[in-house]
Amino acid sequence: MNLTTALARLLIFPGLLFAVPFAWFFLWVERKSVALMQGRIGPPFMQPFFDFIKLLGKTTPPRRGVSGLLMKTWPLLAVSTAGGAVGLLPVLPSSGGFEGDLILLLALLEVPSMCIIAAGFSSRSIFGEIGSAREAVLSVSYNVVFLLAIVSIAASQxxxxxxxxxxxxxxxxxxxxxxxxxxxxxxKLHINPFSLPNAEQEIYSGPITEYAGPELAMWELSHGLEWVAATGLVATLIAPHFTAVWLAVLAFVVLSFGVVLLLSVTAAATARLQIDTTVRFYWQCTLIFAVLAISSALFMRFRS
Amino acid sequence: MNLWNRLMCFSRRRSPWLFHMNSGSCNGCDIELIASLTPRYDAEQLGVRLEGSPRHADILCITGPVTRNSVQAIKTVYGQVCGPKAVVAIGSCPATTNVFIDSRTLDGPLNRHLPVDVFVPGCPPRPDAIIQGIAAAAGILAERAAKRWPAESVMVPMADPESACDCTKCDCTKEDKSSADTPAREVQP
Known part of the structure; x- marks a missing residue:
């Protein structure tokens, strides 16, 4: 029974069967909200799905050796880890068995970013390498704040x-x-104002410049799954406690959608920052939130 | 045609990603191509996306009369676009070399080097015409969905060979038009 529920969580809800359509939906919301903010009509509802299917039907250039094998592996690894992270989200009430913990969830959330860094370097494109270097710098900057914030929540509990x-x-x-x-x-999602790794006016598509066809489709899907996982993490943190399953699911979906809308509108309303400005922003301005959060968590812990 | 092929056909028609390349254009057509992606014309309704890398693109949009320096570059970029792919020649220059005809710095028109699928004549063409041309190219891609790639020989017959260039400035001769190696589809602005 435990194995069945664990598999059902990974494959059905909130796992792949739920996450993949929602990944496409969130990608559409991202593009559509940019279009609406610019006074356009924007792409049709099924656009990310059509893009995915079309990319599956394209050929890939012949690549030989270890590098070619790695270029096939990274997008698949990114999709599977992002899907696994969505599957671990504690949306439904616990029913025993394997549930994973916060450390596993954070690791799974981090792997797609690592894959992108590795993908840029294994493609040997100069734009890919610049994009990967930017992604690495960005990852070091935001992860300090991100991890401190999550650790503060865990420490308080x-x-x-x-x-x-x-x-x-x-x-x-x-x-x-x-x-x-x-x-x-x-x-984390590479959107404005921090869309540095895939800054299309500067370095084309960054780390995924050399990827084509089904590999590119997998990158698009992993990006969508990262949207679901990251917004779902926020939604589970702020969702009120419901005993009814359908109410918990509804709250999860609505809150995730709200976070997606907030992030997309912010992305549409802002321009890309420079890399040094971004690093300074995270190390100087945002760190204060994280430090406040972790100090208040430690304070609560000493008081209790 | 089975269900997967029909879905692929439909997806290819609805999701043309462009790569834009200038082969010595005066920049007029480039501005019009960008104008067709701006909020006024909003080509994204058709799923059009301008991509930074030729690896991601389906449709290669080429402007300019093809200078000698750019010949190798357009061949390289055409090779980098993964199949199935289509080529759209934007403006009168790639179709006939336009006012630059007989220039010794040119090696045009474009279809001496690449199989062009759609010509969008005009000097420069209107954004509406460019969008129509891209939609026609997406239709050609969809027709190729059922067939096994590479299918360079599969070309849509030319609608009207006499009107390959309809600009008033151009004095291109019939020989220039008939020098096309491959027949192509016309889009009237």
């Missing part, structure tokens, strides 16, 4: 269990931590 983190009592510390996570999400 004395646990790394995801189930306990899903039903947090509202506190100023939680608000600070969620704000810090929200500030990190544009950098």
């Amino acid at each position: 004395h646990t790394f269990r995801l189930e306990a983190l899903a039903h947090l009592p509202a506190s100023p510390m939680l608000i600070l931590a969620v704000v810090a996570i929200l500030v990190c999400l544009p950098a």
Whole structure:
């Protein structure tokens, strides 16, 4: 029974069967909200799906050796880890068995970013290498804040269990931590104002410049799954506790959609920052949220 | 045609990604191509996306009369676009070399070097015409969906060979038009 529920979570809800259509939906929301902000009509509803199918039907250039094998592996690894991260999200009430914990979830959320860095370097394109270097610098900057914010939540609850983190009592510390996570999400999802690794006017498509056909389709899908995982993480942190399953699912979907809308509108309204400005922003301005959150968490822990 | 091929046909028609290349153009057609992607014309409704890398593109949009210096570059970029692919020649220059005809710095028109699928004549063509040309090229890509790639020989017959260039400035002769190696589809602005 435990194995069945774990598989059902990974494959059906909130796993792949739910996450893949929602990945396409969130990618559409991202493009559509940019279009609406610019006074356009924008792409049709099924556009990311059509793009995915079309890319599956394209050929890839012949690549030989280890490099060719790696270029096939990175996008698949990114898709599977992003899908696994979505599957771990504690949306439904616990039913025993394998649930994973916060450390596994954070690791899975981090792997797609690592894959992008490795992908740019294994493609041996100069634009890919510049994009990968930018992604690495960006990752070092935002991850300090992101991890401090999550660790502060875990420290205040004395646990790394995801189930306990899903039903947090509202506190100023939680608000600070969620704000810090929200500030990190544009950098994690490579959208404006931190779309440095895939800055199309500067370095074409960054790390994925050399990828084509089904590999590119997998990158698009992993980007969508990262959207679902990252916004879903925020949604589970701020969702109120419901005992009814359908209400929990509904709250998860609505809150995720709200976060996607917020991030897309921010992306549409802002321009890309320079890399040094971005690094300074995370190390100087945003770090204060994370430090406040973790100090208040430690304070709560000493008081209790 | 089975279900997967029909879905692929439909997706290719709805999702043309462009790569834009200038082969010595005066920049007039380039500005019009960008104008067709701006909010006023909003080509994204058809799923059009301007891509930075030729590896991601389906449709190669070429402007300019093909200078000697750019010949090798356009061949390289055409090779980098993964199949199935289509080529759209934007403006009168790639179709006939336009006012630059007989220039010793040129090696045009474009279809001496690449199989062109759609000509969009005009000096420069209107953004509406460019969008129509891209939609026609997407239709050609969809027709290729059922066939096995490479299918360079599969070309849509020319609608009206006499009107390959309809600009008033151009004094191109019939020989220039008939020098086309491959027949192509016309888009009237």
